């Protein structure tokens with residue numbers, strides 16, 4: 001039997017409160033079996049709660065688009081989440097450790113769309129909607145205890161989205177080498193902690209963008225819009241963040257971005 005809409009709304013409020021009070025909660029699926037579609041309904045409700053506080057949607061994220069990420073969290077299908085204005089941090093900015101439950105950071109390639117994009121689309125068609133490319137650090141902070149969840153749980157929690165930092169340099173896709181094999185180095189306190197290639201993201205990050213547009217289409221949701229910021233998914237497993245840490249990401253030809261962690 002389908003979960004009543006009131007229950008989905010209570011779950012969204014619970015996740016919202018967990019983030020606001022920096023207090024982890026037990027997985028929702030321990031209390032109630034949820035389908036992926038119900039997870040997305042809770043996610044939508046969670047975004048509505050944020051919008052009611054003056055936040056606004058600025059883009060979308062694809063998640064679990066690399067083997068390294070799927071393996072890290074034990075969920076093996078790509079997911080989608082929503083990026084809002086209040087999640088954005090400036091390049092070189094500071095993240096408060098105390099404002100997060102158990103933050104982790106991961107390296108990503110980001111796209112900014114120069115036109116609307118709706119599924120079904122191929123990766124080549126999707127790439128045609130990309131106006132700019134930049135590097136990005138995504139900070140994840142699962143609202144669930146021990147950073148443990150099932151697919152519907154993590155979808156409900158807006159795919160653990162907490163903050164994102166875009167590199168200040170933007171490149172037109174034509175100005176860059178092919179995006180299917182760019183070197184990636186994530187450093188912590190000056191030493192590399194993750195070294196990889198953009199190939200890890202479904203062979204080419206454009207596939208993650210197409211998958212995102214196609215997931216939205218399959219769900220009957222609105223497509224992507226001109227100006228949207230798109231995170232194409234963690235290229236490596238995410239790294240825990242502690243107060244005092246400084247993280248820097250460099251992707252070959254696509255620039256750098258950094259974030260520091262304060263108490």
Ligand code: OOG
Nearest residue numbers: 063064069159160233234
């Ligand atoms: C889920 C979010 C996944 C990505 O880029 O793979 C994600 C998680 O790891 O908590 O953002």
Ligand code: MG
Nearest residue numbers: 063138233234
């Ligand atoms: Mg991510």
